[in-house]
Amino acid sequence: MKQALSDQRIIDCLSIHYDIKVTRLIFLPIGADMNASVYKAEAHDQSSYFIKLKRGHYHDISAIIITLLHETGIQHIISPIKNIRAQPIQHVDDFTLIVSPFIEGQDGFSRDLTDVQWVTLGKVMRQIHEIDVPPSIQRKIRREDYSPKWREAVRSLYADIESNPSTDEISSKFIAFMKDHAAVIHRLVNRAEQLSKQIQDQSPDFVLCHSDIHGGNVLIAGNDIIYIVDWDDPIMAPKERDLMFIGGGVANVWNKAHEEKYFYKGYENTEINMAILAYYRHERIVEDIALIGQQLLLTSIDKQTRIESYKHFMAQFEPQGVVEIAFKTDKNLI
Numbered sequence: 001m002k003q004a005l006s007d008q009r010i011i012d013c014l015s016i017h018y019d020i021k022v023t024r025l026i027f028l029p030i031g032a033d034m035n036a037s038v039y040k041a042e043a044h045d046q047s048s049y050f051i052k053l054k055r056g057h058y059h060d061i062s063a064i065i066i067t068l069l070h071e072t073g074i075q076h077i078i079s080p081i082k083n084i085r086a087q088p089i090q091h092v093d094d095f096t097l098i099v100s101p102f103i104e105g106q107d108g109f110s111r112d113l114t115d116v117q118w119v120t121l122g123k124v125m126r127q128i129h130e131i132d133v134p135p136s137i138q139r140k141i142r143r144e145d146y147s148p149k150w151r152e153a154v155r156s157l158y159a160d161i162e163s164n165p166s167t168d169e170i171s172s173k174f175i176a177f178m179k180d181h182a183a184v185i186h187r188l189v190n191r192a193e194q195l196s197k198q199i200q201d202q203s204p205d206f207v208l209c210h211s212d213i214h215g216g217n218v219l220i221a222g223n224d225i226i227y228i229v230d231w232d233d234p235i236m237a238p239k240e241r242d243l244m245f246i247g248g249g250v251a252n253v254w255n256k257a258h259e260e261k262y263f264y265k266g267y268e269n270t271e272i273n274m275a276i277l278a279y280y281r282h283e284r285i286v287e288d289i290a291l292i293g294q295q296l297l298l299t300s301i302d303k304q305t306r307i308e309s310y311k312h313f314m315a316q317f318e319p320q321g322v323v324e325i326a327f328k329t330d331k332n333l334i
Contacts, residue, residue: 108215122266
């Protein structure tokens with residue numbers, strides 16, 4: 001979603017704080033974060049840059065984690081470009097600006113990974129999960145607490161549905177689907193709650209997790225090198241927090257058995273806690289339902305964003321989508 005900062009303000013900031021002379025700034029309508037915008041900046045010297053603009057002044061954790069990853073020897077990460085004061089982020093008005101090299105390529109939503117790339121992704125994720133994160137950095141990273149926030153939000157949506165009439169075609173369709181599939185949605189919510197209580201008693205080890213390592217956050221460059229992008233929301237959590245995406249079916253990709261096979265060939269021997277995996281696959285869907293429901297029913301976002309949000313919501317319930325895979329994961333516990 002495009003943020004309320006003018007293109008000229010961004011261009012001026014790049015000139016003043018990065019000494020980048022922009023000839024063209026292109027808004028890129030990608031990503032689901034309502035508080036972020038991304039751009040491609042073309043410079044006078046023919047260089048291109050990836051610009052991320054986020055609302056607020058609290059986004060330094062991304063740069064901290066990327067620095068840690070590089071210091072650990074992980075190369076499949078794109079480092080931010082430092083400003084003229086050697087800082088990896090720049091505050092501008094009420095926003096934070098992060099500048100990186102622009103790498104031409106496709107993400108894992110639009111292009112399948114090769115077997116070799118799956119093995120590479122597995123190796124890189126294993127390296128990330130084995131990093132000994134210093135306590136000083138751990139204190140800045142959120143920790144998994146199995147919060148009921150999103151489960152309660154979905155339950156509240158049903159109350160909103162009953163008390164607030166729909167205002168447009170999209171919200172009418174959303175409300176109708178929520179009512180018609182209430183049993184499935186309540187099953188997701190209730191099972192996530194049951195599993196959260198079960199796995200907390202197990203006290204699993206916490207590792208550094210990306211937290212959103214789906215196909216959209218794996219960039220496949222033109223030279224076939226893969227990069228893990230969007231480190232805005234890392235978390236200390238069980239490794240299954242990341243592993244739930246492998247075979248998890250987000251956006252109806254990454255749901256084939258041979259992909260998991262090659263990923264774990266790279267990740268190598270590990271014992272997966274299926275209860276934790278099932279929890280995360282349920283909880284992720286619950287969070288998406290809550291966020292999309294709040295967007296469609298409680299905010300005044302533009303029509304195109306509403307349409308895209310509704311499409312994303314519906315895709316979760318398609319064959320081999322995230323709901324079907326979450327239920328299969330849970331069934332395998334029995």
